[in-house]
Amino acid sequence: MSSIDRIDKIIDKYECETGVLIQLLLDIQKELNWIPPEAIMRINKRLKIPVSEIYRVASFYTALSLKPRGRHVVRVCAGTACYVRGGPRILDSVERTLGVRAGETTTDGKFTIETVNCLGCCALGPVVEIDGQYFGKQTTTTVGKLLASYT
Amino acid sequence: MLATPNQGVKNLRLESSADLEKLRKDILAKKNPKKPAIAMCISTGCEALGVKDVIKAFKEELKKHGLENEVEIKETGCIGFCEKGPRVVVYPEEIYYFRVKATDVPEIVSKTLLKKEIVERLLYTDPVSGETARNLAEIPFYKYQNRILMDNNSRVDPKSLEDYIALNGYSALAKVLSSMAPEQVLDEIRKANLRGRGGGGFPTFRKWESTRKAPGEPKYVIVNCDEGDPGAFMNRALMEGNPHSILEGLIIGAYAIGSHEGFVYVRQEYPLAVENMQAAIDSATAHGLLGNNILGSGFDFKVKIHRGAGAFVSGESSALMTAIEGKVGEPRPKYVHTSEKGVWDKPSALNNVETWANVPLIINNGADWFTSIGTAGSKGTKIFALAGKVNNTGLVEVPMGMTLRDIIFKIGGGIRNGKKFKAVQTGGPSGGVIPEQYLDSPVDFDELAKLGSIMGSGGMIVMDEDTCMVDVARYFVNFLCDESCGKCVPCREGLKQARKILDGIVTGNGKEGDIEKLQEIGETTAAAALCALGQTSANPMLTTLRYFRDEYEAHIKEKRCPAMVCKSLISYYIDPTKCRACTLCSRNCPVGAVNGELNKIHLIDQSKCIKCGSCFDVCPPKFRAVTKISGEPVPPPIPEEQRWIKKTGGN
Numbered sequence A: 001m002s003s004i005d006r007i008d009k010i011i012d013k014y015e016c017e018t019g020v021l022i023q024l025l026l027d028i029q030k031e032l033n034w035i036p037p038e039a040i041m042r043i044n045k046r047l048k049i050p051v052s053e054i055y056r057v058a059s060f061y062t063a064l065s066l067k068p069r070g071r072h073v074v075r076v077c078a079g080t081a082c083y084v085r086g087g088p089r090i091l092d093s094v095e096r097t098l099g100v101r102a103g104e105t106t107t108d109g110k111f112t113i114e115t116v117n118c119l120g121c122c123a124l125g126p127v128v129e130i131d132g133q134y135f136g137k138q139t140t141t142t143v144g145k146l147l148a149s150y151t
Numbered sequence B: 001m002l003a004t005p006n007q008g009v010k011n012l013r014l015e016s017s018a019d020l021e022k023l024r025k026d027i028l029a030k031k032n033p034k035k036p037a038i039a040m041c042i043s044t045g046c047e048a049l050g051v052k053d054v055i056k057a058f059k060e061e062l063k064k065h066g067l068e069n070e071v072e073i074k075e076t077g078c079i080g081f082c083e084k085g086p087r088v089v090v091y092p093e094e095i096y097y098f099r100v101k102a103t104d105v106p107e108i109v110s111k112t113l114l115k116k117e118i119v120e121r122l123l124y125t126d127p128v129s130g131e132t133a134r135n136l137a138e139i140p141f142y143k144y145q146n147r148i149l150m151d152n153n154s155r156v157d158p159k160s161l162e163d164y165i166a167l168n169g170y171s172a173l174a175k176v177l178s179s180m181a182p183e184q185v186l187d188e189i190r191k192a193n194l195r196g197r198g199g200g201g202f203p204t205f206r207k208w209e210s211t212r213k214a215p216g217e218p219k220y221v222i223v224n225c226d227e228g229d230p231g232a233f234m235n236r237a238l239m240e241g242n243p244h245s246i247l248e249g250l251i252i253g254a255y256a257i258g259s260h261e262g263f264v265y266v267r268q269e270y271p272l273a274v275e276n277m278q279a280a281i282d283s284a285t286a287h288g289l290l291g292n293n294i295l296g297s298g299f300d301f302k303v304k305i306h307r308g309a310g311a312f313v314s315g316e317s318s319a320l321m322t323a324i325e326g327k328v329g330e331p332r333p334k335y336v337h338t339s340e341k342g343v344w345d346k347p348s349a350l351n352n353v354e355t356w357a358n359v360p361l362i363i364n365n366g367a368d369w370f371t372s373i374g375t376a377g378s379k380g381t382k383i384f385a386l387a388g389k390v391n392n393t394g395l396v397e398v399p400m401g402m403t404l405r406d407i408i409f410k411i412g413g414g415i416r417n418g419k420k421f422k423a424v425q426t427g428g429p430s431g432g433v434i435p436e437q438y439l440d441s442p443v444d445f446d447e448l449a450k451l452g453s454i455m456g457s458g459g460m461i462v463m464d465e466d467t468c469m470v471d472v473a474r475y476f477v478n479f480l481c482d483e484s485c486g487k488c489v490p491c492r493e494g495l496k497q498a499r500k501i502l503d504g505i506v507t508g509n510g511k512e513g514d515i516e517k518l519q520e521i522g523e524t525t526a527a528a529a530l531c532a533l534g535q536t537s538a539n540p541m542l543t544t545l546r547y548f549r550d551e552y553e554a555h556i557k558e559k560r561c562p563a564m565v566c567k568s569l570i571s572y573y574i575d576p577t578k579c580r581a582c583t584l585c586s587r588n589c590p591v592g593a594v595n596g597e598l599n600k601i602h603l604i605d606q607s608k609c610i611k612c613g614s615c616f617d618v619c620p621p622k623f624r625a626v627t628k629i630s631g632e633p634v635p636p637p638i639p640e641e642q643r644w645i646k647k648t649g650g651n
C-alpha cells in the first residue's frame, strides 16, 4: 500500500468528526513513524483544515515528528526520577555510542535518539525505551550492550 | 465471555440494577475460590523487567505437567512494588514471590503448585531482620499503607468486566441511579470533602456544582490522565490496572452534574493505559453500563478517549480542553472558569484519575467513612510515586497526614547504599524540595504548601547527599523552559533568564548577585504568569534557595559543587596510594584518557577526560582509587618511576 493510501485509510476513520486533528496525526505518526509533508497536504485537502494549523499542531507536540526517524527509536527518559539516578549519563552514553545527539538520526537511518519527559516506570530508573519496549535499571554498560543487540 | 442474566448469549445488556446483582451472583457462583491460580502483574513496570518471559514460561510449564486447565493464569495490574518486580502471586494460598525470572518457573510449579511447598528464596526478605514474608501484610512496604484505591489492582484482570463486578464493581453506580437524586450525590461528595488529586487540591464538590449550575448544553466531564509530572506514575497504574473504577466514578459524576458526554484524556506515552481504558469502555457499553438508558434508569452517557501528544502544559485544565478540540493545547486566561466555559465553550468538569476513582468508594461506604481517614483539611488517602534514592521505590497509598519520615523511612526503607538523606521533592516541576528538618511534617495539601512545596499529583523524589540542589533547580527550570508554551511573557522570558543564570552557576560562571536575581525573577514570574505552569515555576528554585543557599554560594564563590555533580566543577582523579593498577578503568574509558597498564599506577589525562564517570563506576569498591575533586586543583601526576607497583601477594 502506498503511503498516500495508508494516510487516506487513517483519515477515513475520522472523516465525520470534529476535533480530531491530534488523534489523526498520532495515528499517522504511528503508521509512518513521522508526519510527511504529503500527509499534511492530504489532511488539508480532505478535512479542509488549514495547512498552517496542521503544522502548528504537528510542531507543538513532542510526540509528532516532522522529520523522518530511524528504524529504531531510542527514547531515553529525562524525567526527574531517572535524572537523579543517573539518566543524563545514560543519554551521554547512548549519544556517544551512536555518534548523534538527541533529536537526531544516525546517517545509516538505523537509530533515532529522543528524550522523553517520563515513561511512567520511574521506580526502575534510569529507563530507556526502544521501539515501544521498556528497559529499566540501565547502566552505561548495559545500555551499550542493549544497543548492540539491535540490527 | 459473560453470560447474560435473562436473554441469550448475544445480548449482554443489563436492563436494571437487579440484572446487575443477578449477574454478580452468577459470576460469584461460578468462581471457585479454591482453584489454583497464578497472578502476574503485566503493567509497564513489570513488563520492563521481563514479565512476558515469565508468563510464557508458566504457560509452557503448566502444559508440560498437563495443568493448563487446572491452574488459571491471571494477568493483573500493578501493586506498586515495582522495585521488586516481576511479581507473581500463587492462589489460593496467596503467596507472593518477587523478582521472579523465567528460570524460576519450573521450581514454582513443581514445588508450590504441586507440593504446596514454598520457594523461600523468592519470598520478600527484610533487609534488616532477614525475615521472609509470605503475604503483603508482613512486608514493611505494605504494612503502613492503606490501599483503598490500589488494593484491587492485584485482584482484577483489567480487561475483565466480570472481575470488577465480582468485587462489587458498578454497585455504586447502581445505587446512585436507582436511589439517589443528582443533588444527593453532590451532597455526599461535599460531605466527604473530596479534594482534587491532580495538584491543586480544589474541592471536587464545588467544581461539580458550578458545572451543574452553569448555563449551556451539553456539559462535559473529563478524566485527566496526562500525568505530566516526570517521576510520577500513580495514574498510569490505576488506569492500566483498574480502569473500570475510574469509569464508574466518571459516570456517577456525570449523573450528578447532568452531563451526557465525557472524555478520558491519556498521554500517548501510556499505550497500555489507553488500551485497557478502551477495553473497559467497550465492555461497559456492551453491558449497558454506558450508552443510552444506563441500567434502565433513563440516564444516557458516552465516553471517548483522547490521547495527548506529549506536552506538559496540556495537562493544565484549559489547555487540556483546547487539546480535546483538536487544537494546540495551550492555556487561556481563566477569568471565566472552565466549569462555565470549557470544551467548545460548554460547561466542563475536569478531574484527575485518582479523584474519579475515589467517587465509587465514597458512594458505597459513605462520606463518614471517607472523612474518618486523613487530616482535618485533607481527607482520604493519597497515592505517591516514591522514587529516586530510596530503597523501596514504587507506588504507596497512605492516609493523608502520614509524615514524610514514615513514608520515606518506614515504607521506603530509607536511603539507598547507606547514604544520607538530603531532601525530598514533591509536586514535580510545580513543587519544591523539602529538607531534613521538616521530615516530620504530615503530608497533606495545606502542610506542604506551608513549606513552599505542594502535594501535587503525588510525585515524591528522594534525594541523597550525592544530589546537587543547584543542579536540581536547573533541571526543573530547564524542563519548564522547554515546556512553557510561550504565550505569556513572564513565563517565557523569565524562565529563559533563570535558566541562563543557573547554567552559569553550574558551569562555574556564577556571579555575585545571581542569587538575588533568581529570586526576583522567580517572584515576578509567580505573580504575573498566565497559567499555573508559570505561577508555580519558581517553586523548585525558591525552595532550593531557601533551604540550600550554601550550595549556591559554594558554586558561585568557590566554584565548588559540594555534591560532586556539576561536570564543569569536578575532576576525576586516581589516588596513586590506592590504585592497584587493575586496568578496569583504563579499559572502560571511552576516550582513552586513562593512562596505565598492569602493575603501573593509572593516571587520568585531564585534557582528554570528558567526565563521563565510567572510571568512577568500575573502580572496585575495595580500592576506591578513583575519586572526584571539586573546588581545588588536581594534584600533579606522580613521577614516572614511582608508578610501578611491586605486587607482594594479596592486596
Ligand SMILES: Cc1cc2nc3c(=O)[nH]c(=O)nc-3n(C[C@H](O)[C@H](O)[C@H](O)COP(=O)(O)O)c2cc1C
Binding pocket: B195, B196, B197, B198, B199, B200, B201, B202, B204, B224, B225, B226, B227, B228, B229, B312, B313, B314, B315, B316, B317, B318, B350, B351, B352, B353, B355, B457, B531, B532, B533
Ligand atoms: C502545567 C500544568 C500541568 C498539569 N498537569 C496535570 C496532569 O498531568 N494531571 C492532572 O490531573 N492535573 C494536571 N494539572 C492540574 C489541572 O490543571 C487540574 O487542576 C486538575 O486536572 C483538576 O483535577 P482535580 O481537581 O481532580 O485535581 C496540571 C496543571 C498545570 C498548570
Ligand code: FES
Binding pocket: A077, A078, A079, A080, A081, A082, A083, A117, A118, A119, A120, A121, A122, A123, A125, A127, B230, B231, B232
Ligand atoms: S522519570 Fe523516568 S520513567 Fe518516570
